[in-house]
Amino acid sequence: MTDWNNFKFIDLFAGIGGIRIGFESVGGKCVFSSEWDKDACKTYLANFGETPFGDITQITADQIPDFDILLGGFPCQPFSIIGDKEGFNHETQGTLFFEIERILKEKQPNAFMLENVRNLTAHDNGKTFKVIINHLEALGYTVYAKVLNALDYGVPQKRERIIIVGFKDPILFTFPDPVREKEKKKLSDILEDENSLDPKYWVKDYIKEKRNFKMKKEIARPFISHENVGGAITPHHFSCALRAGASSNYILINNERRPTERELLRLQGFPDDFKVVVSYSAIRKQTGNSVAIPVIKAVAKSMINALKQYYHGTKNKS
Known part of the structure; x- marks a missing residue:
């Protein structure tokens, strides 16, 4: 047995x-x-x-x-x-x-x-x-x-x-x-220190301005916004479901930057010692499929x- x-x-x-x-x-x-x-x-x-x-x-x-x-x-x-x-x-x-x-x-x-x-x-x-x-x-x-x-x-x-x-x-x-509730991680718990991040994660100014303009409500930072098929921008203190085939700006942190590889993995509950050995686009696809x-x-x-x-x-x- x-x-x-x-x-x-x-x-x-x-x-x-x-x-x-x-x-x-x-x-x-x-x-x-x-x-x-x-x-x-x-x-x-x-x-x-x-x-x-x-x-x-x-x-x-x-x-x-x-x-x-x-x-x-x-x-x-x-x-x-x-x-x-x-x-x-x-x-x-x-x-x-x-x-x-x-x-x-x-x-x-x-x-x-x-x-x-x-x-x-x-x-x-x-x-x-x-x-x-x-x-x-x-x-x-x-x-x-x-x-x-x-x-x-x-x-x-x-x-x-x-x-x-x-x-x-x-x-x-x-x-x-x-x-x-006390066992649930908040968005702030999974975000990396922005001061140490590569500038490549930040989106261009016109994208920031567009997202901020289209966002209909104020929300405390940190937040994640996503753009739906109709173009509406919705912010939350959590991420919408990660998707393998989504556009590169599908979700943005504070309307300013894309999540890092580590943040994407943390959103799915992967441990921090989980190794990243592929490109950013591959990790986005992999976490979306996971x-x-x-x-x-x-x-x-x-x-x-x-x-x-x-x-x-x-x-x-x-």
């Missing part, structure tokens, strides 16, 4: 390892990782001492060591629902979720945790999400899902993501409560507590 103080997991669609850090914090050991983006692999290697395997579609289940928990922040391409003549089993083929389904089916781990954008729940009027849950349950898993906001778990970033958790046995699971680590840590802790309770507590007494 697995000792849930010391378990094995795999890190699929690994990015720069945010989910890995979360599950290592509760005793997990990563035995396999997969990521195809070359820059993300450079960052992963620098921080974990290993290069992830490449394209998951080219990896067979027998190439993956045995493990206890599957982890994945999988990209969501639109699902094309094939007609009844093809049957239910074909609904996920052609999507990257199918790769997760395939590995779960062949390896039968005790549990999994998947992360995705909030909009997954609404895509195609909820049909996409329903297909995912149905397929996970059809594999025999007890499945739980909830949208969690990074703001509630200690980082100053409004980032809502759907977390899907599943267990091979009928385990009772509750998503973690938000942390107390996860808020405090959310993952909280979910990991709740999952391991539920597994311990079932396998070493309730189940043995029944």
Whole structure:
């Protein structure tokens, strides 16, 4: 029986390892990782001492060591629902979720945790999400899902993501409560000393003037403003969700400068000893694609507590 103080997991669609850090914090050991983006692999290697395997579609289940928990922040391409003549089993083929389904089916781990954008729940009027849950349950898993906001778990970033958790046995699971206010980091806690920053982070004067002119309300410093698709400038004492494909001035600190690499990492809860070995634009993309680590840590802790309770507590007494 697995000792849930010391378990094995795999890190699929690994990015720069945010989910890995979360599950290592509760005793997990990563035995396999997969990521195809070359820059993300450079960052992963620098921080974990290993290069992830490449394209998951080219990896067979027998190439993956045995493990206890599957982890994945999988990209969501639109699902094309094939007609009844093809049957239910074909609904996920052609999507990257199918790769997760395939590995779960062949390896039968005790549990999994998947992360995705909030909009997954609404895509195609909820049909996409329903297909995912149905397929996970059809594999025999007890499945739980909830949208969690990074703001509630200690980082100053409004980032809502759907977390899907599943267990091979009928385990009772509750998503973690938000942390107390005094445990939440403020924007001022994650900002670097501006006196020591490279001038390259400051935007041109005309951009500052435009942002200040379009900002409709006064707000105490420090703040982060972002420009929405309609051109409106909204300031907050937290960041909006970091995005991989956003423009270089998508978010600005005090309408004056772009966040540094370290600040972007801190907004996602990465530790300060996390190494930066790629360009600024690559880090912007990588943090935008990553996860808020405090959310993952909280979910990991709740999952391991539920597994311990079932396998070493309730189940043995029944």
